[in-house]
Every structure is written in structure tokens, then in C-alpha cells.
Amino acid sequence: MSEGRRGGLLRRLRRGAENALELLREGRLGAPYRAPFDVVHEDPRYTLRHYLPAEDAAGDVDGTSPVLFVPPLMVTSEVYDISPELSATAFLAAQGVDVWLCDFGAPEEISGGLDRTLDDHVLGISDAVDRVVAYTGRDVHLVGYSQGGMF
Incomplete structure (x- = not known):
């Protein structure tokens, strides 16, 4: 192995070890983050979030069709709202888009969450769209990726 490749491998191993230590110490790699939202509806299948427009939003929410984010099966909605720099929900709200999210929660943390079926998700999304x-x-414009994008 060349000196350059060995040095690159050592740097990656060091960064990986630093991340592992931070996970052990803090329980996650970054501080928890959630863009501001209101809970508009909650039932055993899902929670419907409405993200608040930024004070200095670039557009007029009243003139746009709403966007409803749908997470993939068995993945939390945090995927759309990871950090201030990586938040699709906060970014679109700042642009004046009317942002909503169908939150199925963390399946492993919700009673019966691991027993949910595709039918439960389809019915939850249909209800969220109607609401x-x-x-x-x-x-409504639906936004999703992976299985969240097939609805």
C-alpha cells in the first residue's frame, strides 16, 4: 500500500473513531434539531405536522399549493429535518412554501409501531392529504423518497 493511501486510510479510521466516541458520549452525532411546527392532527397511525413559515419567508404561503412530506416505511420523519443546514422542511418554509409532514414516529418506540403494515401507511397518508x-x-404536492415516494 502506498504512503498516500495508508495516510488516507488512517485519517478515515481516526474520524470514524471520533464519531464512535461522540455517539457513546452524546448518544448522537449532532445536537437534536427540529424546525418549528404545530401538530394539527394526531391519531394512532400518524401525526400531521404543519411547519411554521419563517418570519422573513421569501414567498406568500397563501398563494402556494401545500407540500406534504412522506417518510419511507420504518424511517423517522427526522430524515427531512436533520439540522438547520440540512432541513428540507425549514428550507422550503423559509422560501414561503406551505410545508406539512406525515409523521409515523419511530416505529421501534411506539406501541404497535413494528406491527404496522403498508395498508396503515397508505390509509394514514390518504387521511393526511384529506386533512x-x-x-x-x-x-397537495406529495414529496417522498424511497417507499415514501411511491404514494
């Missing part, structure tokens, strides 16, 4: 349409009076 956002009723609340806003507008059609």
Missing part, C-alpha cells in the same frame, strides 16, 4: 386539503382548500 391538508380541508385546511388549505388547495391540492
Whole structure:
């Protein structure tokens, strides 16, 4: 192995060890973060979040169709709201987009969460769409990735 490759491998190993130590010490790699939101609806299947527009939002929420984020099966909604720098929900709200999220919670932390089926997700998303349409009076744009994008 060349000296350059060996040095690169050692740097990656050191960074990995630092991350592992931080996980052991803090329980996560970064500080917990959530963009501000209101809970509009909650039932055993899901929680419907409505993200608050930023005070200095670039657009007019009243003139846009709402966006409803749908996380993949068995993945928490944090995937769309990781940190201030990596938050799709906060970014779109700052642009004046009316942002909603269908939060199924952390399946392993919710009673019956690991017993959910695809039907439960489909019915939850359908209900969330109906509620956002009723609340806003507008059609909804669904946003998802992986299995969250197939709805």
C-alpha cells in the first residue's frame, strides 16, 4: 500500500473513531434539531405536522399549493429535518412554501409501531392529504423518497 493511501486510510479510521466516541458520549452525532411546527392532527397511525413559515419567508404561503412530506416505511420523519443546514422542511418554509409532514414516529418506540403494515401507511397518508386539503382548500404536492415516494 502506498504512503498516500495508508495516510488516507488512517485519517478515515481516526474520524470514524471520533464519531464512535461522540455517539457513546452524546448518544448522537449532532445536537437534536427540529424546525418549528404545530401538530394539527394526531391519531394512532400518524401525526400531521404543519411547519411554521419563517418570519422573513421569501414567498406568500397563501398563494402556494401545500407540500406534504412522506417518510419511507420504518424511517423517522427526522430524515427531512436533520439540522438547520440540512432541513428540507425549514428550507422550503423559509422560501414561503406551505410545508406539512406525515409523521409515523419511530416505529421501534411506539406501541404497535413494528406491527404496522403498508395498508396503515397508505390509509394514514390518504387521511393526511384529506386533512391538508380541508385546511388549505388547495391540492397537495406529495414529496417522498424511497417507499415514501411511491404514494
